[in-house]
Amino acid sequence: MxxxxxxxxxxxxxxxxxxxxxxxxxxxxxCWHTHMSWPTRYDDHYSYRVCTACGIKRLFNPKSFRGYGPYGYDLHELMARDRARRLKQQKLTA
Ligand SMILES: [Zn+2]
Structure with missing residues (x-):
């Protein structure tokens, strides 16, 4: 084999x-996630939207009113990834 x-x-x-x-x-x-719910506020830092068809989530920026980052079913994982990405960027620019 x-x-x-x-x-x-x-x-x-x-x-x-x-x-x-x-x-x-x-x-x-x-699923193309074209039917996203209205943004839901998670805490002071994060909001997210949910696909009403398949339930996948994506982080949402209320200031630019746009979704950002990858899609995922685990919201905590998405936030952890975003935090890691931000830390990396801070280190690069410092
Ligand atoms: Zn979907």
């Missing part, structure tokens, strides 16, 4: 291990 075939065979098990959120993202990849 070649290496490539073996990895393809393992793929469904990887999805199962990664959790329901990832599996849902794969299943609903056809």
């Amino acid at each position: 070649s290496r490539g075939r073996f990895r393809r065979w393992l793929w469904p098990f990887g999805i199962a291990a990664a959790g329901v959120g990832t599996a849902a993202a794969v299943l609903l990849r056809g």
